[in-house]
Every structure is written in structure tokens, then in C-alpha cells.
Amino acid sequence: MDPNVVNFWASKFNPLWSxxxxxxxxxxxxxxxxxSVTLILKPNRHVVIPQAGQHISVATEINGVRVARSYSTSQVPEQPGLLAITVKQVEGGRLSNWLCLQAREGDVLYLGQPFGEFQWPALQQPVLLLAAGSGITPMISLLRQYARQAAKGGLFPSKQTVQLHYWVRRREEACFIQELLALPKIQPNFSLHLYLTQQDHTQQEQRQPYERSGRIEASQFAQQEDLKNSHVLACGPAGFVGSAQQILQAQVASFQAEAFSPPQIPADAEATKCNTVQITLQQQNRILTVPVGQSILAALEAEGINHPSGCRMGLCNTCACHKVSGSTQHLISGESQHDEHPALRVCVSRASSDLVLDI
Structure with a gap:
């Protein structure tokens, strides 16, 4: 029997049956x-529970079209078996707006497999967590794991020095503040530094002791103790992550970063934006004429093709497809690829010649 038929009728009895x-x-x-809104999720038995710091693809149907994006997950304190995602409302974001404004208790979401390499360092070295905007979501997951494991392992309170540097535009946009402020009471070696990049601090008494002003810069880490032995985890928009790498990567023991904004188009791709190539979609028996300087995923969507996607950062492989022939360029690394490719990630690839894709 067709599994899709079974899933359809099973869902009539219980939306989570599949x-x-x-x-x-x-x-x-x-x-x-x-x-931002935090949604508490009860997964079915097919969901692989993500590790702390990992992401998962979340999808639903909006106006008859399935839309997917990737979100960091965390376990819900004192509620084992449940997951939480915190969604920031993004202007023009179809899924983020639906999740923030329309999603209600009882609605069912489709999930993908966990992905991402963020993890707490194995060594008891100082940890610097750098988060901008939605980049706080994998950090809160890791911090909850840090507190939970320290208590379980008898290392409570932990002697490991942990600092969270967190950038938002205004105070009211900061997530998890009360939870973060409570953490030093049980983990004295944790400290929070909140940077408000667009807050008016003309009245000094309005500033909280943990608040600062300004974007990320080297002076904020000039007095950092034991910086050379520290492990850094950074998450935020690509520009923020790039600045963090430039400032700290050469000064610390190890550096991990994840960016959630679309990659910048390389200069040579920008120069050829007006040129076009043809992409043949074998399964759909279609030939598209698309700009050279555009990601293949964006080009497909511009033609009304709803190709599966998730992170849009080349991390989750949701968008990967078989490239039969043609040349492509990776939008982040700049690497060119001319041979057949079984899993081309179209969100971070552009066509540099005519292509044939198994779509």
C-alpha cells in the first residue's frame, strides 16, 4: 500500500500518526x-531529538504551498519529551510570520532531521558565546545543557568560565533575559553582556548593569582573561559572524561559527548578474533561463518552483539535488565544480554554465 495513503488516513484519527x-x-x-515567539512542540516517534545547539527543518503548508525553514531547538526545562523553537518575526518571511502570528496550539508541523556542528567543548576551557539576534537560540540550548550536565555530574556549581555576549537592536527584542539573569545564581562563573545597538542611553540610569552599547568590536574583548585558551561559538547574521572571526579567530584556542543570513554574492557573480544560462529540469521537462549571479534556489523560486529548502545556508542538505551536467560555483567558498554531482546544494550554488538537474 502507498505510504502516502496510509499517512493520509492515519492523520484522520491522530494528526501525528504516520x-x-x-x-x-x-x-x-x-x-x-x-x-519573537517560543513554540512548545510534542514530537511523534519518527522525530530524531536534536542535540543541544543543533537545528531542525520546520515546515507547514501556507496557501497550499509547503514552506520550510530551519530553527534551533532546545529541550523544555522540566518537561522531558517536548521541544521548543523560538521564532523571530522577519519582514517578508512567509514561515516566520505564520508561526509568530497565526500558528496556534493543536497545529501540526513537519520536521526534518537534525543538523549542525555546534557543541559544548569537551575540555574544561573558558567559553565565549557570541550571539546576534536569532543567534541566541542555539546558545540557550547549549546553556541549558551546560547547567543540566554540571548538576548531574556533581560539578555544581561549575568552575568553567562561561560568558555570553548578546547583541540586539533594543532591549525589548532580547530573548530569555530572565533565565539568563538567573543562571549566575546557580552557576557563579557565568556572566551576561547584553549590547543594545540602537537603544538610546542618554539617560544613564535606564541602563542595566549587564547592558552595553554598540556593535561587536575588538575593545569589548581587550580585557578578556585567558582569551588564548578560550573556545568561541558565534551565531548570527553573516556580517556579524564575519566580524567576530576577524576580531577573535586568531586570538583564541578554537572558533566555531554559524551564520543564518543568505551568503553574499561574490563580486564576479555580481558583475555577471545580467548574463543568463539555461537550467534543464529533467523530471519536470522544463527549461529555465536564469541569471548567472543568482543562487539556483532563488532562480527556481523566481520561476514559481517550490523546491524543498531549509537552512538556505548550505548546512542541512534539504535542497540538495542531483546535478547531471554543467558547471556551478559555491557562493560562500567560491569553489567551482564542473563534474556530475549527486547532491548539489542549490541554496549556496550558482550556475556558471547551462545545467541539467534531476528535478
């Missing part, structure tokens, strides 16, 4: 900040 589809029901929602 032969193979990872899904989760929304069982709670709460405001995380002025522009």
Missing part, C-alpha cells in the same frame, strides 16, 4: 520578546 513522517504538534506558545 508511517515515516517526523511531525510535531504545537502544545504551547509564549512571547519570547517583542518580535
Amino acid at each position: 508511517l515515516d513522517q517526523p511531525m510535531a504538534r504545537i502544545v504551547g506558545r509564549e512571547e519570547a520578546a517583542s518580535n
Whole structure:
């Protein structure tokens, strides 16, 4: 019997019943900040529970079209078996706006497999967590793991020095502040530094002791103790992550970073934006004429093709497809690839010649 038929009828009895589809029901929602919502999810048995710091693809159907994006997950304190995602409302973001404004308890979401390499360092070295905007979500997951494991392992309170440097535009956009402020009471070696990049601090008494002003810069780490032995985890927009790498990567023991904004188009691709190539979609028997300087995923979507996607950063492989022939360039590394490729990530690849794709 066709699994899709079984899934269809099973869902009539319970929306989470399926032969193979990872899904989760929304069982709670709460405001995380002025522009962010935390959704509590009850997964079905097909969901692989992500590790702390990992992401998962989340999808739903909006106006008859399935839309997917990637979000960091965390376990819900004192509620084993549940997952949480915190979603920032993004202007023009179809899924983020639906999740923030329309999603309600009882709605079912489709989930993908966990991905991402963020993890707490194995060594008891100082840890610097750098987060901008939505980059706080993998950090709160890691911090909850840090507190939970320290208590379980008898290392409570932990002697490991942990600092969170967190950038938001305004105070009301900061997530998890009360939880973060409570953490030093049980983990004295944790400290929070909140940077408000667009907050007016003309009245000095309005500033909290942990608050600062300004974007990321080297002076903020000039007095950092034991910087050379520190492990850095940075997450945020590509520009923020690039600045963090430039400032700290050569000064610390290890550096991990993840960016969630689309990659910048290389200068040579920008110069050829007006040139076009043809992409043949074998399964659809279609030939598209697309700009050379555009990601293949963006080109497909501009033609009304709803190709599966998730992180849009080349991390989750949701968008990967078989490239039969043609040349492509990786938008982040700049590397060119001319041979047949079984799993071309179209979100971070552009066509540099005519292509044939198994789509």
C-alpha cells in the first residue's frame, strides 16, 4: 500500500500518526520578546531529538504551498519529551510570520532531521558565546545543557568560565533575559553582556548593569582573561559572524561559527548578474533561463518552483539535488565544480554554465 495513503488516513484519527513522517504538534506558545515567539512542540516517534545547539527543518503548508525553514531547538526545562523553537518575526518571511502570528496550539508541523556542528567543548576551557539576534537560540540550548550536565555530574556549581555576549537592536527584542539573569545564581562563573545597538542611553540610569552599547568590536574583548585558551561559538547574521572571526579567530584556542543570513554574492557573480544560462529540469521537462549571479534556489523560486529548502545556508542538505551536467560555483567558498554531482546544494550554488538537474 502507498505510504502516502496510509499517512493520509492515519492523520484522520491522530494528526501525528504516520508511517515515516517526523511531525510535531504545537502544545504551547509564549512571547519570547517583542518580535519573537517560543513554540512548545510534542514530537511523534519518527522525530530524531536534536542535540543541544543543533537545528531542525520546520515546515507547514501556507496557501497550499509547503514552506520550510530551519530553527534551533532546545529541550523544555522540566518537561522531558517536548521541544521548543523560538521564532523571530522577519519582514517578508512567509514561515516566520505564520508561526509568530497565526500558528496556534493543536497545529501540526513537519520536521526534518537534525543538523549542525555546534557543541559544548569537551575540555574544561573558558567559553565565549557570541550571539546576534536569532543567534541566541542555539546558545540557550547549549546553556541549558551546560547547567543540566554540571548538576548531574556533581560539578555544581561549575568552575568553567562561561560568558555570553548578546547583541540586539533594543532591549525589548532580547530573548530569555530572565533565565539568563538567573543562571549566575546557580552557576557563579557565568556572566551576561547584553549590547543594545540602537537603544538610546542618554539617560544613564535606564541602563542595566549587564547592558552595553554598540556593535561587536575588538575593545569589548581587550580585557578578556585567558582569551588564548578560550573556545568561541558565534551565531548570527553573516556580517556579524564575519566580524567576530576577524576580531577573535586568531586570538583564541578554537572558533566555531554559524551564520543564518543568505551568503553574499561574490563580486564576479555580481558583475555577471545580467548574463543568463539555461537550467534543464529533467523530471519536470522544463527549461529555465536564469541569471548567472543568482543562487539556483532563488532562480527556481523566481520561476514559481517550490523546491524543498531549509537552512538556505548550505548546512542541512534539504535542497540538495542531483546535478547531471554543467558547471556551478559555491557562493560562500567560491569553489567551482564542473563534474556530475549527486547532491548539489542549490541554496549556496550558482550556475556558471547551462545545467541539467534531476528535478
